[in-house]
Amino acid sequence: MLDKIKEFASEFFVTGDPLILGAQVSIALSLVAIIFTLTFFKKWKWLWTEWLTSVDHKKIGIMYIIASILMLFRGGVDALLMRVQLAAPELEFLHPEHYNQIFTTHGVIMILFMAMPLMFGLFNIVVPLQIGARDVAFPFLNSLSFWMFFFGAMLFNVSFIIGGSPDAGWLAYPPLSELSGSPGLGQDFYIWGIQISGIGSLATGINFVVTILKMRAPGMKLMQMPMFVWSVLSSCITIMFAFPILTVTLFLLFLDRYLGAHFFTLDGGGNPMMYINLIWMWGHPEVYIVILPAFGIFSEVVSAFSKKKLFGYKSMVFALMSISFFSFFTWAHHFFTMGSGANVNAFFALTTMLIAIPTGVKVFNWLFTMYRGRIKFTTPMMWTVAFIPCFVVGGMTGVLLSVAPADFQFHNSYFLIAHFHQVLIGGVVFGYFAGLYYWWPKMFGFRLHEGLGKWAFWFWNIGFYVCFMPQYALGLMGMTRRVNEYDFDMGWQPLNVISTVGAFLMGLAFIFQVWQIAHSIKFYKKEKDGDAWDGRTLEWSIPSPAPLYNFARLPQVTHQDDWWEEKQRIAAGGAPKPLAPLEPIHMPKNSGIPFIMSVCWFTAGFGFVWDWKWMIVTGLAGVAVCMLARSFSYDTDYYIPVDEIERTEAALRGTK
């Protein structure tokens, strides 16, 4: 009996590596610590009623952000391990297998479990407040989306200590990702982790498109929406078209692995090139999905801190929408070297270059928003100002890569690695940081310490250039991506060492940010009113943090930057708008079903990974029961009575 358990455990857990053993022990210890703390302080009920079952978009947004910061830590540690391995030639710090696992999980985690949830967190917190809504269109679905993402991410991450991590690259090209190339369980964790969270992402996309189109405050025309809302709309439309492709592609790969189908294997009549095409038909729009909202954030921040209206609003909207449209016609530029022929390559080179035009226009519009403005260098604005040159250079190297015949020399090299990190860090990460710093007071009702934020900013920025500029050069020296070691006589070492130093500077920057948050919580100072930055849009017209129902009275919108115009009008001696009488507010009730259903999906996914039929059946049956339970529950909403609103408002706004 004992032997059987031992044998099972040695298969079940990843064994034989001190690094992973350390992780296993520390994960077990943290779990014990969390359970103990929750029990000791009797917080289980609070956790369940206030957070796990919440359908409040603001709380869901905060949970998204916490999860994404944890994932940033995991993905960042992966990155540092890789950089250590590459710091010297022929180093034996990591085995090739581990190196391959680490670059695979680094890519998946940073894009799907860090950037996406950070983005969704900001969507959730900001969009309803900016359009004057009380929640998203489908609050229950919103909660389900979050928990599907969360348990999908957990399923993926658990492969680190149980069963083994995937190691076929972040997009898992077959035949390497087929049973023949990856007989282990890692690839199954990959498929189910991404699959489950991908369904959540698709639902979020639909949810926000409907929210933006149907839930805007009375009077707010489409062309009066804040630019961030426009960027969310363009991003979510892209999600709606792109994510189904991912779901189908991974499902076919699953059929190949689980049932021995031959969609992507050559024996049996399949074709791996089909997978590469399909995955990039999702993969390319995916990077625009994450960058478009960052463009929206920069537009908000640059206007707020230049004390000036956003320049070229119509151009900006047109640019966002055309980028989202063209993002679907560039996928083959990821494999110009597949030998598709000159005409195909020329077509995809041109569509790729085309995207540079609207993107360039946006940069000019941001610059001319600052032009004749009054620029205040707060942390959100610093991230925005740092973004412009970084993204412009990153965009330029992108155009160089799009020149198909030249790409034959850049492809798969560190030049490419440097390029996409420059646009993803310089664009997406800088953007989301700007957004996080900008809306932090709105989320939590207190400010982050500016001084520590500036330290973090400088470490991030200097670290970024130190890390990635040498990688452009390494690419031109012929260093290819995903090599776990290189020969001494290639002369790649000096630049690799510099790059590693840069990566650690960014690691330090992250520590500064954690310190900044901890410091700001310790010296908590409540925001006096909701308008932390003398803002322009509706979210700044309500207290921080916003009450459950957001707006006691739905705002009547007449302008773009409505809150700013209203403040200007009153400053010029205008009378405040008369307050309409309060009415009971219709709100959705919390529900435990999204959480339970996602646990069931996790169970089914885990069962599929190990091919434990009883577990698959249990999990899927649980999903079905949850769906039925939801279909037959009619008690899903309630009204907040007027006197309760009055009490809440009086408490939030001081004496009023």
Next chain:
Amino acid sequence: MRPFIRMLTPVLFVLMALTLSGCGEQFIVLDPKGPIGESQKDLIYISTILCAIVIVPVLILTAVIVWRYRDKPGSKASYKPNWEHSTKLEITWWGIPIVIILILAIVTVRYTHMLEPSKALASDKKPITIQVTSMDWKWLFKYPEEGIATVNYIKIPEDVPVKFQLTSDTAMNSFWIPQLGGQLYSMSGMAMTLHLQADEQGSYFGSGANFNGRDFAQMTFTVDATSEEEYKSWIEEVKSTSPALTMEGYEKLTEPGSSEVMLFSSFPVGLFEKIVTQYINGDGGAHQQHGSEPASEDADTADSAAANDESGTDNNAHHHGGH
């Protein structure tokens, strides 16, 4: 001063990239030794300069605007909080990128056709053919006309066009000799054609650029370009001193693992064609083991001929496995 420093970093990078190019033998992509690599280098420079025409002014403009319009007491810079539109300006910055991209597009389309990898190089010398197979985790090179084979090593004569035929026995890889020219995928079930040439004698670095599993990093090889006489005597030497590659020997090579340089005086007839067509198989799904058939029972002669067909080189002949 701070914003300036921030602006300067990328500018410095651009300058660094420009000055470093040309000098430094380590920048092998920018130090080509063959016509294809040469054209690709030209194209890299042309596109960099075209992009720089927009980028450099934008970076300078950014620095100037951020500096001039920063919020400081008594700033004399103008402040127009409601200035949000100018048709003239917006036409300008829609126009400039459109023009630049248009020029770049024309250049790109021309070069894309010119540098199509399956296009034979203009030369009065007869090209030599090398059949390339990426394996787990080594490269097998076969010289069908000379009858020899090598692992992880290529020798070619200078000034003679080389026609590489690429396939893979396992996962996809990418065949890249930066100083001769750009890479092309090696994929199983098909033979792709890449024409390259070395204009100078020398020793060039080659690698597998596309990740294909555990020992992917070991898939580097050396390309020696020598005089024709030296090349010919090398062929003779390999023929007379090296062992033959037998079918058993090939099967041993298919076992996963990296490999040292190996030289073979001969190889089984039709081996490359066999690797390319191993998935063409009537009974749908039954996996044919690599090279498990004896060489004499070559059932795919017709397909083998097609894979080796000279006439099919205008476009890369994709021989898809299966039906």
